[in-house]
Structures are given as structure tokens and as C-alpha cells.
Amino acid sequence: MDPSSMAQMLTSADRAPLDRLLKNQQSQLSGQKAAYGKIKDKLQGLQDSLKALTTGKGLQSQSATFSADGFMSATVKTGAANANYQLFVKQLAQADQQALTLAEDWKAPTQGKLEIGLDGTNLSVDLATLNGGGLTELRDAINKSPDNKGVTASLIRSGGETQLLLTSAKTGESQSMNVSVTGGNGEASFTALETAMSTRTQLSQAQDAVVKLGSAAGGVGGLELKSSTNTFDGQIDGLNLTVTKAHGDTDAPLSLTVATDQSAIESSLEGIVSAYNALVTEVEQQTRSKEGKTAALSGDSMSRGLLDRLRSTLSSPGTGTSLAELGIKTDKNGKLSLDTAAMAKLQQDKPGALETALTGADGLFTRLEADTKPYLDRNGVFVQREQSLKTGLDRITDRQEALDLRMDKTYQRYLSQFTRMNTLAQQMQQTMGMF
Template identity: 35%
Template sequence: MSSLDPITMATQLATYDIQPFQKRYQMQADMYQAQLTALGKVESALREFRSAVNDMNSSTSSVIKNSTSVSQEGFFSASANANALPGSYQIFVEQVATAHQLKTGMPADLDATTEIPTTGTLDFTINGETLTIDLSTLDTDGDGKATMAELVSAINNDPDNPGVNATLVRSNGQTHFMLSSTETGVANTIDVSASGTGAAWFEDAFTNTTDLSTPKDAVVWLGAEGTGLRLENSSNTFSGVIDGVDLTVSKAQTSGEQPITLNIGPDGEATKEQVNKFIEAYNSLMSTIDEYTGIGNEDTKRGVLASDPTLRSIESQVNNLVRGDFDGMRLSLIGIEIDRSGKMTLDADKFEQAQKNDSAALEALFNGDGNLLDSIDTALEPYLMSTTGMFKTRKDSLQQNISRIDDKQVTLERRYDMAYSRYLKQFTQMNTLMTQMNQTMGMFG
């Protein structure tokens, strides 16, 4: 009678005891993990689609693009948003805006280590705002002294600084204490004074200042110089002077010169690029949803979220919106259609013609308040909220299911260990008996 291997027998029987449960738990875990991965992919595609929508629907960007051109370069540049109307304008640049810059009357032997008073105040006023520097607070290294370098740092780093920069500039072997306004225009003139310091040289330095750059406002004429509409601005950028157009002047013309022509018109290529971004994001989203929710056929496998009602609802809502009517306009009327396979396509010629005929209507369709892009963003928001959104809730639920499976696996391992120990004990005893029986039989030859 042959002996048994208790370890092998115990391992086989203990494994057989838990194997059905092990397979079922693994299948459940694989299913939950596949669903979790699929939800992540769909959520990512949905976020990318929403991001593309928002990128084309902000205060600085829209689907419809306009372009500008000028008859003479070097004097001003212009940019036009979707609200700009096509047209031609005459612009004369009389003066560009400049910032105030001055040199204080500090001693000739000034340098960064020059000691300054540690009592009194230094006051700056710019455009109605005042900054007061308490000289007693300038000593940052604790040596009981204050230096020019510490004064410069205190001015530039003060959180209440109204718009003045202080610098020490070396020229011809001499260091100068300079003050510059951070903004252009007459309103940003620097007014500075020192008081209560007990040091006449220091207070005189801020009384006897020299302008290096006089603050000026920008001046342009909408039309010819002297007869057109005169416009003045503290900044070199004129926003909304012409509806939807920003002008930035950079160089003044000579008095008597002819005004420069500014042309504004639709930018077909840039608009088409924006529309194609929208189409690509839509098609990517629909393709991802179909991949994971499809019921499958002979050529394609069944999606892990097949017929999921929530994802189908998202797909249906987005489809209804892109096929919908907004103020009498719809995408199909301007060359953007959904084909039989559900893919969005662009008829470039039809779209270009629609933009030429009525770009304002196109702008209203996409970017009008409550219209297409607004409606898409509103529809998607409940699904993508970071704490209570559908995807967050669903993924949390699936993760909890996976965690429960993990707990069951741990319990199953304990069950295996108990079964193994029981079988090992039984087969060890059996093996001992068989050994004894073999020995007894051997005695009878």
C-alpha cells in the first residue's frame, strides 16, 4: 500500500473548496474594474468636449472670428472679436501714452549702502491712491540702520503700492534713485514727498526731482486729424471705441499726414478652424460613448456599459441640442450636419456662404446667451460636478463594489487556510496509519 503526500492532497482539496467562489469574485471584480475604466474614458471625453465648448464661449473667444488689416504698419495694431462689423475706418495717431519717470535729487556719492533717516515718512500718491512708507520700519537686517537698498525693496514690495517702481541706476560712475509709474497716462503722475525725517538732504531730494519722461495720454482721431472724432485714453489700448475692436497705438504720426485705413472683415479660415475643433470634440465624445455602450454585433463586441441609460441620456441630450433650433437658426442650415452614422460633418462651402451672408446670426447661434454653447455647458454640468456629479457617484459606487470583493477575497483566503489545515491534519494522520499498516504487513513477509 503506497503512502500519500499530505501537503499535495490538502492543497488540492482546499483549492477545490474555494475555487467556485474565487472565480465568481474575480469575474465580478473584472466587470466592475472594466466599468470603472469605461466610465473614466467617457468622462474624460465629456470633459474634453465641454472644455472645447467653453474655450469657444468666453469673454475673449468665440466661434466666429474677424480679422483686421491696416494700410500702413508701425503706428497701431488692431484686433476684432465676433461682435465687430465689417467695415473700413480712418485712424490718425496724434500721440502715444507714456509713463511718468523721474530722478530724485540725491547726493552725487549715493549708492545702495547709503544710510537714510530712520524716522519720518515717505509718501507717494498716484491716480488718487497713496502709499506711506514708515522709515522706521526699513531696517530688515537688525543693524539699527536703513539703507537705500532697503528703501527700494520696501517700496517695490509693499502690498499697497499704487503703481510705482523704485530703482537704483548707475550712469557715468554715479548712482541715481529713480521712480517710475507702472501705468501710462497723466492720471498716473507720481507725486512724492518726505517729511519728519530731520534730514534736509533727504527731504530736498524728493522736492528737487527731474522728469525723465513726462506722463502723457494717448490721443487718436477717428477720421482725419483735426476734423474727426478726437479720442483720449491713459492707456495705449483703446477698447470698444469701434464696437468689437481694440486698438493699440505704438507710434505717433506727424501732424498733417493722412490717416491710416483700418479694414475689418470676417476671417473665414480662423472661424472654420474653430468650427472644426467643435466638430472633432463632438465626434470624439460620440465615438467614445458608442464604444462603451454599444450592444455589439458580429463585427464588434458588446460594450461594458451596453445600453447604460445614463450615458444614453447624455448622448441624447447632446444630440438634441446640436440638432436644435436657436433663434430660428440651426447647425444644418449653415452646413454642419449629422450623417447616418452619427458623425458630425462640415460642408465648407455652405458654411462660408452663411458666414458671408450673416455672421451675426452665426455668432448668436453659437455664442448667444442661452443658445447652443451655453445650453451644452448647462446640460453637461450636473454630470461633471466634482462632488455630486453622476460620474463621481458612479465611480465611487464601483470602487466600493471592488473594495467589497477585495474583502471577500481576504475572507476566502482565511477559508482556504482553515480548509488546508484541516485536510493536512487528516491526510497526515491517514499517511501515518498507512505507514504503520505497511510496516505490519512487512512483518508477515
């Protein structure tokens, strides 16, 4: 008899049922962990698709196109009507900018004031406070004055001359500066400043941006739109216009067409529909057992609860429209598809209604994205479930290590017993051989 073989055989028989139990438990937990990971990935894909619309540029259901580039850009907002506009950029908004020429070695006089009036405010610099300083000190006094409500002073050196450049911080007709000097006593430096004032160069005239609207936009007539900046926001409902270049007298007006971009809508929604259907398929595969095969998450309430929550939101789109009116259909398996004809009809009958219903503050996609957050947040449902399963797997690993130690002791006990039995048998055999 081989004591080692006998000890190993009995030890294996003792540990076999325990090994099977631990292996089954480990396989079950590992399968659940992998299944949750697959569902989480599909849910993350849905959340990403929803975020692209709810927190990105939104559902781009309308587009704006121009007959020529370079003059203007447009952003279409909710509520814009599908229409065609004729636009002529008469002028761009400008800031007021004036240059005063002074000698580089100019020094401030002992008395007098520099006054700059701007949009109802007045900036006054007492020249005596410069203590005979030069152009740098005058520039700094203007910029740092507590009365400065929007004037920037800088020094420009060109062609052997120094220019004190005064610029209004904002554009628009109201930003015209009224610059003057008062209170001098005849000093040469004050006279030089007066001369610079009377001969100053107007580099840029404060003016509003002007756009003419209408079929005769480039000529006489038409409706004139004004803005103190180069952006027109609100003058035409649903449109934000930014002008970048003025038309010449002989240029033709721009044609701006606002139209529903049906292909862009369908492309945006198809991504969400595809991600949602992939999630439904994954949950079904991981929770529904088939003949001869038990699903990893069979009977799992969390996964089924996730779908129930999303389906509940889908069943109540809100904003006074039904899911069918939005062009979204559901089949008997709970999967989604697009009805592009219904979607186009809503866009035609109620411009902007689709964006409000889907991506508005209480829109369907906004609420669906909110539904995903408790599951995917840093300490969300999936993270907690993964941690629980990992703890379970770690516990099985600990039990396996404890079993290995216990079985090693069992093996040593069996080995000792069979070794003694073998020694006793040999001694009996030797004794019997003496007779």
C-alpha cells in the same frame, strides 16, 4: 497515498467555482472602470475645447489688420462690420505734468497756501501745518491730502537742482492742473515758492487722444474722434482701438481692414467637432455589444444618457438660428461635420451672429459646456461612479482574502484527515503482516 497531494486536490476542487466567480466579478468591474475612464477622457477633451471658446478669447470670426505697425492696435468685438477705415493718429492722450524748481534746503513758510485745481476739484495745502518742514514734507502733504482727487507729487533731483514734480493721475484735456500760492506774508521761503510757480516748467500738456477718420485723415477734413485715454471704445461699433504712436505730418494714414477670418473659425470649430465625435465613438464602443463580445458597459444608462443630453442641446441651438444655418450638420450616427459654405453665408448676412449663437451667454457651446459639468465636477457623476466601482473592487479583494483563509483551513482539515487515514492504513498493513 500522499496526504498533502490529496488535500491540495480536494481543496482546489472546492475553491475553483468560487475563484471563477470572484475573477469574473473583478474582471467585469475592472472593465467597467476602464471603460468609464475612457469616456471621461473623451468628455474632458470636449469640455476643454468648448472652454477655449466660451471662457477664452471666444470665437475669433473676424480679424483686424493694419497697413503699418506701431501706431495702433485693434480688438474686434461682436457686431463689427466688415469694412475698411483710413485712420490718422493726430495726437496721443497725455497727463498734465509740471515741475517747480526749489532749493534743496527750502523750508515751508509760517503762513500761506498751495492750491491745485483739477477737473472741478480743489486741493489746498496749508503751508503753516508743515511746521517749517522741507520739500519732503510738502510732497507728502500733497499726496496724503483728503482733498486729493488725482494729483501725484514727487521729487526729482537733477543737475544740482530739486524739482517738485506734479502729475495728474489721469490723461485727457480735462485733467489740466491750475497751480497757485496765496496768503503769504513776504517771507523768503514763500517768495521762493512764488518764483517757482511763475517759472515752472510744463513737462507734459494735458490733452485728449485725437484720431482722424476718413480718406483725407492726414490733411484737411475727415471725421475727428477724441478720447481722454489712448483707448477708443465704442466710437466705431464693434471695434476697440488703442493708439500707441502719433503720426508725423507727412505720414500716410493707416488703412484698417476688418474682415471675416474664415480659416480661424473653421480651425476653432473643427477642434470641437472632432472632440464631440470622439466621445460619440467611445460611448458606442463601450456600450454596444457585438457578436461574440459583450461591451463593458452594455445597457449602461448613464453613458447613453450623457449622449442624449448633449444631442438634446444640439437639437435646440436657440438664438433664432438652426444648426444648419450655423454650418453644423449631424449624420445618422449622431456625429457632427462642418458646412463651411453655410457658415460663411451667415457671417456675410449677419456679422457677429455666429459668435452670439455659439459662444454668447445662451449660446450653443456655452450650454454644451454646462452639460458636461455635472459629469466632470469634483464630485460629479464620473467621480461617484469610479468611487462605487473602486468600492466594489475593494470588496472583492476582501472576499478573496477571506476565501484564502477559509481554503487554508479546509486544506488543513483535509490534510489532517488523510494523514490519519494513512496512519491507520499503515497500522492495518503491519498487523496483517504478522499472520
